[in-house]
Amino acid sequence: MAGLALRSTHPLTLPIFLSALLFSLLAGCQGPAKPPEARDTVRIPIPTDPAEFSFARAHEIWSLVLTEYIGDSLVSYDDQLAIQPRIASSWEWTDAGTTLVFHLRQDMAWHDGLPVTSTDVLYTVKVMQDPKLATTSRAAAFQEISGVRAPDRYTVEVKYDRPFAPALAGWTAPILPAHRDLEDEEHIGCGPWIFDRWETGERIVLRANHEHAISPPLLEGLEFEVISDYSTRYAALRAGRIDVCPLLPKQHDALDADAELSTRYKVVSYRLLYFFYLAWQGAGEDSLFEDPRVRRAMTHAMDRRGLIDRFFSGRGTVGITTFHPDTWAFDDSIDPWPYDPERARELLSEAGFRDSDGDGVLDRDGRPFRFTLLISQSSKYNEMIATLIQSELAKIGVEVKIEAHEFAVFLDRIRSRDFEAMLSGWHLDLEPDPFELWHSSQALKGPNYAGLQDAKIDEWIEAAREEFDLTRRRGIYSKIQKRLHELEPETIFFYPTSSMAYDARIEGFEAGPAGPFRSSPGPCAWHWISSPALAD
Amino acid sequence: MKPARFVALLLRRLATGLITIVGVTLVTYLVLAELPGDPLAALTPIDQRMALSVDQRAQLRAELGLDRPVLMRYARWAGRLLGGDFGRSVRTRRPVFTEIRRRLRPTIELSVASLLLVTCIGLPLGWILAKRAGSRADTATSSLLLVLYALPSFWVAIVLQNLLAVSWGLLPLYGRTPAGGDPGLWGRLPFLILPAACLGLHQLAFYTRFARNTALDGINSVHALFARACGLREGRVMLTHGVWPSLVPLATLIGLILPSLVTGSILIETIFSWPGLGRLFYQAVLSRDTPVVLGMTVIIASLTIVGSLVSDLLASTLDPRQRRGKEAEL
Numbered sequence: 001m002a003g004l005a006l007r008s009t010h011p012l013t014l015p016i017f018l019s020a021l022l023f024s025l026l027a028g029c030q031g032p033a034k035p036p037e038a039r040d041t042v043r044i045p046i047p048t049d050p051a052e053f054s055f056a057r058a059h060e061i062w063s064l065v066l067t068e069y070i071g072d073s074l075v076s077y078d079d080q081l082a083i084q085p086r087i088a089s090s091w092e093w094t095d096a097g098t099t100l101v102f103h104l105r106q107d108m109a110w111h112d113g114l115p116v117t118s119t120d121v122l123y124t125v126k127v128m129q130d131p132k133l134a135t136t137s138r139a140a141a142f143q144e145i146s147g148v149r150a151p152d153r154y155t156v157e158v159k160y161d162r163p164f165a166p167a168l169a170g171w172t173a174p175i176l177p178a179h180r181d182l183e184d185e186e187h188i189g190c191g192p193w194i195f196d197r198w199e200t201g202e203r204i205v206l207r208a209n210h211e212h213a214i215s216p217p218l219l220e221g222l223e224f225e226v227i228s229d230y231s232t233r234y235a236a237l238r239a240g241r242i243d244v245c246p247l248l249p250k251q252h253d254a255l256d257a258d259a260e261l262s263t264r265y266k267v268v269s270y271r272l273l274y275f276f277y278l279a280w281q282g283a284g285e286d287s288l289f290e291d292p293r294v295r296r297a298m299t300h301a302m303d304r305r306g307l308i309d310r311f312f313s314g315r316g317t318v319g320i321t322t323f324h325p326d327t328w329a330f331d332d333s334i335d336p337w338p339y340d341p342e343r344a345r346e347l348l349s350e351a352g353f354r355d356s357d358g359d360g361v362l363d364r365d366g367r368p369f370r371f372t373l374l375i376s377q378s379s380k381y382n383e384m385i386a387t388l389i390q391s392e393l394a395k396i397g398v399e400v401k402i403e404a405h406e407f408a409v410f411l412d413r414i415r416s417r418d419f420e421a422m423l424s425g426w427h428l429d430l431e432p433d434p435f436e437l438w439h440s441s442q443a444l445k446g447p448n449y450a451g452l453q454d455a456k457i458d459e460w461i462e463a464a465r466e467e468f469d470l471t472r473r474r475g476i477y478s479k480i481q482k483r484l485h486e487l488e489p490e491t492i493f494f495y496p497t498s499s500m501a502y503d504a505r506i507e508g509f510e511a512g513p514a515g516p517f518r519s520s521p522g523p524c525a526w527h528w529i530s531s532p533a534l535a536d
Numbered sequence: 537m538k539p540a541r542f543v544a545l546l547l548r549r550l551a552t553g554l555i556t557i558v559g560v561t562l563v564t565y566l567v568l569a570e571l572p573g574d575p576l577a578a579l580t581p582i583d584q585r586m587a588l589s590v591d592q593r594a595q596l597r598a599e600l601g602l603d604r605p606v607l608m609r610y611a612r613w614a615g616r617l618l619g620g621d622f623g624r625s626v627r628t629r630r631p632v633f634t635e636i637r638r639r640l641r642p643t644i645e646l647s648v649a650s651l652l653l654v655t656c657i658g659l660p661l662g663w664i665l666a667k668r669a670g671s672r673a674d675t676a677t678s679s680l681l682l683v684l685y686a687l688p689s690f691w692v693a694i695v696l697q698n699l700l701a702v703s704w705g706l707l708p709l710y711g712r713t714p715a716g717g718d719p720g721l722w723g724r725l726p727f728l729i730l731p732a733a734c735l736g737l738h739q740l741a742f743y744t745r746f747a748r749n750t751a752l753d754g755i756n757s758v759h760a761l762f763a764r765a766c767g768l769r770e771g772r773v774m775l776t777h778g779v780w781p782s783l784v785p786l787a788t789l790i791g792l793i794l795p796s797l798v799t800g801s802i803l804i805e806t807i808f809s810w811p812g813l814g815r816l817f818y819q820a821v822l823s824r825d826t827p828v829v830l831g832m833t834v835i836i837a838s839l840t841i842v843g844s845l846v847s848d849l850l851a852s853t854l855d856p857r858q859r860r861g862k863e864a865e866l
Binding site: 048407 | 599627628638639697702710713809819
């Protein structure tokens with residue numbers, strides 16, 4: 001027979017031969033899986049390349065994190081959320097709380113060797129106040145500054161038009177080098193980590209700045225591996241290709257159930273500075289949600305604990321208001337509205353809703369209680385929560401239609417207030433000032449999407465901004481929380497708990513109030529038990 | 537084909553290609569402009585909290601020329617493109633050309649590896665099966681190929697990852713280079729195997745079936761019967777009437793899949809964290825990053841035009857009848 005044809009005596013000879021050939025090729029490529037070895041760097045997965053390496057333009061979470069690692073700030077939060085010195089060794093308020101004077105350390109240097117001075121602080125204010133240059137959301141804190149001057153090389157005076165207590169929190173933003181361009185490809189900073197290289201779409205490598213005056217890292221470097229897919233990330237953890245990995249609830253359960261993996265990796269759980277919420281469009285006379293009783297009824301009708309247990313393996317905390325339970329301003333005397341469909345029916349009845357035509361849907365003045373819930377397709381959780389809301393509200397006679405859009409469209413709709421109710425998530429700052437969330441001035445153009453305009457809340461927010469005594473400020477915030485709880489402009493669905501797996505041989509890995517990456521001291525305190533750096 | 541006629545054919549194809557590119561980019565531009573959603577959403581990809589202030593948005597809108605009429609914006613973009621300027625990404629502020637150039641090489645590597653896999657395994661396998669048509673080996677392999685064709689590639693990718701990379705440690709799980717730096721093409725080869733295999737999976741099944749059926753038609757034809765009657769050896773008959781005729785339609789198809797190898801790898805690039813153009817394109821569409829979407833559109837349209845030209849040239853080289861047809865057209 002001709003040479004092209006293979007002789008075979010069995011029908012499976014050909015497939016078996018090809019498989020054997022493929023496997024023998026594969027076997028030559030890499031050895032069998034080895035247990036991961038201790039290293040002096042830590043590998044962390046990130047979902048995408050950071051869009052920016054300049055803090056002034058950072059608008060994504062990983063751009064912010066990386067620029068915060070490379071840079072350093074005048075002050076920062078400690079693990080108790082108190083403001084602690086960084087580049088500024090001390091500070092004081094003068095002129096009745098309208099001038100903030102910083103005294104800078106004299107031993108801080110940029111990664112290229114030049115000292116950090118007051119000129120850099122002045123330059124930072126100039127950039128952050130210029131909307132052409134600074135496009136980060138954190139630039140907002142700098143808009144309150146009315147003037148800044150440097151009496152000497154290591155002193156900075158910052159002026160505000162009126163007393164502004166949350167001002168210090170704004171200075172947790174990294175300082176920019178005055179001698180470098182924003183487009184600079186070297187990404188020079190003065191922080192504990194030095195930018196080493198960026199391999200597009202693959203990884204970003206930072207190396208330790210052991211000369212850092214405040215918190216020199218114990219590791220030699222950090223490697224941020226770009227892995228978009230959640231299942232690939234988990235597989236990478238299992239294969240020992242990464243040392244730290246955020247876990248989905250199901251992955252956390254799987255890791256706990258695997259004896260070998262749960263020995264190799266520890267898991268730290270922490271409440272995210274984030275909440276899922278439903279904003280009820282209360283503005284406008286034709287709104288179904290103008291009456292606070294109706295909004296409270298919506299909250300009572302939803303089994304939030306049940307949802308957390310069912311979809312998130314119980315990892316989450318039922319929400320009360322937008323004040324986070326882990327911040328100092330939180331008032332723990334307020335309990336969340338319980339799941340109580342009967343109470344929800346009573347409240348709706350008080351608000352005038354009845355099923356007068358017997359079609360199973362409540363109505364008032366001939367208008368059925370029917371609304372559209374706007375969600376974004378950016379997270380699969382949105383759809384899960386929206387479906388639950390739909391079925392829960394159907395039980396009390398409220399009909400919900402779900403409208404899902406990609407995030408760009410969703411954002412456009414909520415900004416133009418083109419929705420009846422919407423479900424979304426919100427990242428909180430450690431500074432609890434609720435101005436942008438609840439002040440009337442934000443009801444039409446800011447993030448006060450529910451359109452709440454309440455004179456009392458406005459007055460308290462403004463008073464808190466001028467109150468420098470933390471105890472008294474907490475008292476004011478407590479009043480705001482009680483009022484928000486009563487008005488319920490949004491149903492704060494829940495605060496999710498995140499889980500982070502890390503190699504059991506890494507020491508110093510703490511969750512902290514802002515998570516393991518953004519809390520102080522963060523990766524600067526991480527080290528391998530058998531780290532060569534420590535052995536030295 | 538005579539050189540003068542070849543140049544005339546090239547020029548004609550170039551002219552129609554240019555018109556096609558203008559048409560495609562104009563339609564893309566208009567569609568992107570009309571789609572709901574803000575082009576500045578590229579700067580707020582997942583979280584409202586990162587949203588820009590009203591002042592920042594107005595400033596950026598003016599800077600990016602979004603306050604001008606859409607046709608004027610297109611004309612401006614096209615004018616810059618003629619000068620070789622693809623513009624800047626809204627999301628990263630980096631030049632679009634740089635963004636594309638950084639990801640071009642990994643994409644080419646993956647596409648070429650996948651094509652090689654398809655042609656080097658698929659075609660010979662198809663010919664062997666044609667030779668043994670009707671045997672149990674043919675039935676078993678054809679059934680296996682059918683199953684491969686029906687399996688979703690992302691599922692196969694995840695299964696192979698878990699089996700070959702995680703459990704057995706035979707191949708790298710993801711990425712293109714090891715953490716220590718780029719080890720060169722040989723060192724990168726193991727990283728290529730899984731994504732290239734998964735990317736080429738459906739095409740492998742398709743091309744094997746295609747090569748088998750075309751070759752089978754050829755060796756069962758009257759011409760082949762006549763050749764055998766004239767005393768030609770079986771190998772020669774297979775080569776002339778089975779292998780050679782099956783290459784002509786395949787050459788056409790391979791030219792046409794060139795652009796799909798760039799865009800069709802989004803899923804595989806995501807699963808294997810491959811730093812290619814597919815992910816860039818996908819992210820740009822989601823975040824309404826118009827300059828990047830347009831830059832990619834120009835590249836894909838160009839590849840389609842080049843691919844179809846290459847197909848035509850290959851086909852006319854392999855098949856004298858087509859060559860004569862083309863010459864007659866001219």
